[in-house]
Amino acid sequence: MDSAPFAEAASELRHQFTNLLESLSALRSLIDLDPQANDEETLLDQALHTLAEYQDLERSSVFLLQGRELINYSGLSREETAPDNPGFPEGSPSRGTTAYSADSGLMGLAVQTGQLQHCSNCAEDTRFRSWDGDNSVGSLICTPIFHLGQPLGVLNVSHPAPEAFAPWHEHLLQVFSTMLGYMLANHRLVHAMEAHVQERTMELEEALGEAERLKRRFEQLAIIDDLTRIHNRRFLFSAAAAEIAKAQRYRIPLSLMLLDLDHFKTVNDQYGHAAGDRVLKEIAAYFREQTREGDILARMGGEEFVLVLPGTGTEGAQCLGERIRRDIRSFQWQSEDGREFSISVSVGLTVLSPGDLPDLDSHYLLERMLAEADKAVYRCKAAGRDQMDTQDLDNDPG
Ligand SMILES: Nc1nc2c(ncn2[C@@H]2O[C@H](COP(=O)(O)OP(=O)(O)OP(=O)(O)O)[C@@H](O)[C@H]2O)c(=O)[nH]1
Incomplete structure (x- = not known):
């Protein structure tokens, strides 16, 4: 009996099992991030690191929605996944300087439809528009980041080779971006609350200062003669x-x-x-x-x-x-x-x-x-x- 098909199936099973384990590890690392400890950019950088640590992705980036534009907030290339080398890939747009319309392109489509957009062969896909003539992208997945039905941005992963991503990549990225949406929303809520508390604290301090001034004024008035001011x-x-x-x-x-x-x-x-x-x-x-x-x-x-x-x-x-x-x-x-x-x-x-x-x-x-x-x-x-x-x-x- 030919055992080769079994060996092949076993190898494929092992490969898929490894992928599953690594996907779960990436998600577990994402959960471990403390959304309160960092600013939004650092949080996104760390999230991309956890993804790159467990997955064979050449590049990843997050664009956040501001009005009708998608602004790049975080980006990572394979070379940069070393712990002490975070940041944008060389040649890609620097943080916060590139804006894409949320109404067009692959990312725009992801935001508008709320559906993951998978471009398996970018050279031939008319939906794909390269960054500043960069033709090194073979495969690209743009996953919308939503929270409670509200679009927050897009998570992109790319690979120089076409057909680089399998269906399980899509599943992983969908779960990953959903969790990222929760983290971002949580982060914004915490910071909005902190800002609110800080504002209220300042108002309270001002009111206390004013009360103290008034108290001193009344104490002063209580010991001063109205007519002569002595x-x-x-x-x-x-x-x-x-x-x-x-x-x-x-x-x-x-x-x-x-x-x-x-x-x-x-x-x-x-x-x-x-x-x-x-x-x-x-x-x-x-x-x-x-x-x-x-x-x-x-x-x-x-x-x-x-x-x-x-x-x-x-x-x-x-x-x-x-x-x-x-x-x-x-x-x-x-x-x-x-x-x-x-x-x-x-x-x-x-x-x-x-x-x-x-x-x-x-x-x-x-x-x-x-x-x-x-x-x-x-x-x-x-x-x-x-x-x-x-x-x-x-x-x-x-
Ligand atoms: N204009 C003014 N008069 C005042 C004030 N407080 C008290 N007086 C007046 O001071 C006068 C004090 O009168 P008296 O207590 O009889 O004393 P006096 O006229 O100075 O007489 P002797 O003290 O005996 O020299 C009263 O007419 C009060 O109305 C004030 O704030 N303004």
């Missing part, structure tokens, strides 16, 4: 108590001055409320000029201001208070209708000297200093205004 009573109570605590701890003097404008009601009554407002603003600005860094200036309310001077004892504070009194007396204002007027101020001073009442709570001490300064102001008013009086804190133990 600090208000709320600020005074927290800031001055802290300064008093510091003065007690480091045993340094601290002066507190209450400045109460005299007969301010008369200013409003005689020259108008607008003139009164202007006086308050300008006097606040003048007080600000007189303060040093670290001093606290606040409008207590109405026509009453407070100056807290850390590190300043009785002599320095009296000197400043007297200068302020004289200056204010000398200022001339004008009403809306051109009448000139001046005002005066009564200054009540109290001084915390080093070692004074060290055990008292700073908030309580502040209240006490304000009350003492108020007594001093009261005495000024009673004595005819436009003067300064000092109330010694020790003279009136709480």
Whole structure:
């Protein structure tokens, strides 16, 4: 019995079995690619490498659809399948520079019909148009890449010899391009989500920044007097108590001055409320000029201001208070209708000297200093205004 046909059949079977195994290996390697790790071009390059690793393909490339054009994204020739030599085949168009109409040619046909296009003898097939006069293509398969019914591009494999591809090549490429479609869609989805998350994160950061600015603005507004733009009573109570605590701890003097404008009601009554407002603003600005860094200036309310001077004892504070009194007396204002007027101020001073009442709570001490300064102001008013009086804190133990 002639055993040759059996040997031939066995050899063919072995050949087909090897092809099947290699096809499965190519598909398995494709599954192993991480679609999230790379950009689209790298992903396609890696996909073509897995294909070339297991199959006898001379060239392969992927063209992606952009509008009505197919743009080359990845390409590989046999020589380049060495691990450290990825890229386009020599002489073929470089990445991203060649565009084919998606409405014509073999690739166009693949996109339009959604069917694999197999050109087994390119020299004689009228559907085939060579790249820039390249006649080295004998066989070509263009497989459409689709995902959920949407065309994404075309996977091309070619061989210089005609009739190079068998039906199992077509089957493999169809499965391969379907999986490639899933990978591409997955990759785009992940990246679109990442971009979306990044955009939302930036928006959130901007909103947080804005909220922080608004918070600071409101905090600022809460401690600033509307009319004069200097600090208000709320600020005074927290800031001055802290300064008093510091003065007690480091045993340094601290002066507190209450400045109460005299007969301010008369200013409003005689020259108008607008003139009164202007006086308050300008006097606040003048007080600000007189303060040093670290001093606290606040409008207590109405026509009453407070100056807290850390590190300043009785002599320095009296000197400043007297200068302020004289200056204010000398200022001339004008009403809306051109009448000139001046005002005066009564200054009540109290001084915390080093070692004074060290055990008292700073908030309580502040209240006490304000009350003492108020007594001093009261005495000024009673004595005819436009003067300064000092109330010694020790003279009136709480
Ligand atoms: N224009 C203006 N007037 C204010 C403001 N706040 C308080 N006043 C006025 O300041 C005046 C304070 O009057 P009084 O408390 O009687 O004190 P005074 O007239 O200065 O008299 P003495 O303090 O006793 O010298 C009132 O007429 C208030 O209406 C303000 O923001 N703008």
